[in-house]
Amino acid sequence: MAKLIYTYAVMNSGKSNALLQANYNYTSEGHNTVLISHKLDDRFGENLIASRIGLQAPCHAIDHTTDLFALIKEELVKFGSLSCVFADEVQFYTEEQIEQLSDIVDELKIPVMAYGLKTDFKGNLFDGASKILAIADEIRMLKQVCHCGKQSTMILRYGSQGEIQKEGGSIAIGAESMYRSVCRKHWKEGNLGPSIYQKLNVPNPF
Numbered sequence: 001m002a003k004l005i006y007t008y009a010v011m012n013s014g015k016s017n018a019l020l021q022a023n024y025n026y027t028s029e030g031h032n033t034v035l036i037s038h039k040l041d042d043r044f045g046e047n048l049i050a051s052r053i054g055l056q057a058p059c060h061a062i063d064h065t066t067d068l069f070a071l072i073k074e075e076l077v078k079f080g081s082l083s084c085v086f087a088d089e090v091q092f093y094t095e096e097q098i099e100q101l102s103d104i105v106d107e108l109k110i111p112v113m114a115y116g117l118k119t120d121f122k123g124n125l126f127d128g129a130s131k132i133l134a135i136a137d138e139i140r141m142l143k144q145v146c147h148c149g150k151q152s153t154m155i156l157r158y159g160s161q162g163e164i165q166k167e168g169g170s171i172a173i174g175a176e177s178m179y180r181s182v183c184r185k186h187w188k189e190g191n192l193g194p195s196i197y198q199k200l201n202v203p204n205p206f
Helices: 015-027 068-079 095-108 127-135 184-189 194-200
Strands: 004-008 033-038 048-050 056-058 060-062 084-087 112-116 138-141 154-158 179-182
Touching: 004 015, 004 095, 004 127, 015 033, 015 048, 015 056, 015 084, 015 112, 033 068, 060 068, 068 095, 084 095, 095 112, 095 127, 112 127, 154 184
Parallel strands: 004 112, 004 138, 033 060, 033 084, 084 112
Antiparallel strands: 048 056, 154 179
């Protein structure tokens, strides 16, 4: 049975790597798949999903105007059959596009595996994440470890002197060095962990 599966995690937790590995599992057995990602994430160039450990695959780069249901219908005609659709960076998708992902599952009977962040550095849900959390058939979480050893569930954004930023836009593509994934306790405290303060060569306030 086709499902809409949402896998979320904090930053630097291997979301794209997990997507690419799952896609490889399909294509290595001869199955047709389609990969899509948002144009906002152009760290490795447009029309490409890539992981930090070297895996990569071509994709359709979409923006807020893209009709995902129409796109996949065209790909279905071209291939004849599709075994899975992989959607990356779904936190940037519109609520309508998340609905379209569900239509791909319900009307075209094609599984959709979606990957993305859940909340921004201010602790607020992204619009796309909020919608897919509400309508996904299955929700999974990739684990990342805080500097204290507990599970990271939140994201801190910081400046060049280790100052914690609580204001500003939610999107800063390619600025991974400004972010730190931490547990909820250390997110509340604004505690980046000793390794970050040492790297910045500033006093550790904790």
